[in-house]
Amino acid sequence: MPELPEVETTRRGIAPHLIGVPIREVTIRNYKLRYPVSKTLDQISGDRVIDIHRRAKYLILHLEKSGSLIIHLGMSGSLRLSDPAIELKKHDHVILDLTSGKQLRFHDPRRFGIYLHLPKEDPLKHSLLSKLGPEPLSDEFTPAVLKHACAGRKTPIKQVIMDNKVVVGVGNIYASESLFRAGIRPTTPAARLSGPKLARLVETIRQVLSESIEQGGTTLRDFVNSDGQPGYFAQRLFVYGRESELCRICKAPIRQKVIGQRSSYWCPKCQK
């Protein structure tokens, strides 16, 4: 679930319930995530979150007195507000009890997620965050930046836009979708693309991600009560997960191939 728009939706969904509300208690039910959950996490009891930022697909929760939290949802993670009376589920690994009477539950079946406490260090200087490329929706992600990243590289363009050093937050779904909208085959060697094509790609990446965030906004309202499976993506997808189905534009059958270990989809007619 968590592509960038989902993470942004999570941020917006939890912020109003979390910011300024003292944390009463921290419960860690399973330390074994991608990295062990920080041993110092219980130090945040009594403190409160003053701000929540997103960088790439990382959420950064700034605490008033005890530093910050870095949370990543991995492939299968979610952060949900819950009524404590509702029974904990399998894979609810970290629980924050808030003085509001709600809980923030980190749920992650595959445990590729991250839940770190940085008591002092500037989270942006943490090694996970310090080497990231530009945000796709910021002014820093320009055609020139993408052009530079593509120069001299035979790597398929899809892998380039999924490279976090080039631009962050473009996940597997949106890589395929952006390339479709730009009319570029995912297999195209990066260096072979013209300036205008790459400029178009920058545009479609922005477009696809912003649109999805807007869609995330639709689930925002019921986010708290949501059982977590937003179905709103599917209707907007042109190619992802649609192998052999007909292109919504030209009716050609959508093709699928693994590129860089990830399933990739394209329309053989619309994308050259």
Next chain:
DNA sequence: CGAACCTCCTGCGGGC
């Protein structure tokens, strides 16, 4: 340095 491949883990759907 880039590129290819591996890894962590659980759940689900398809085939038999």
Next chain:
DNA sequence: TGCCCGCAGGAGGTTC
């Protein structure tokens, strides 16, 4: 119904 296999929205790490 059950078992086995392949695959899944991420991304850091290793090796050459």
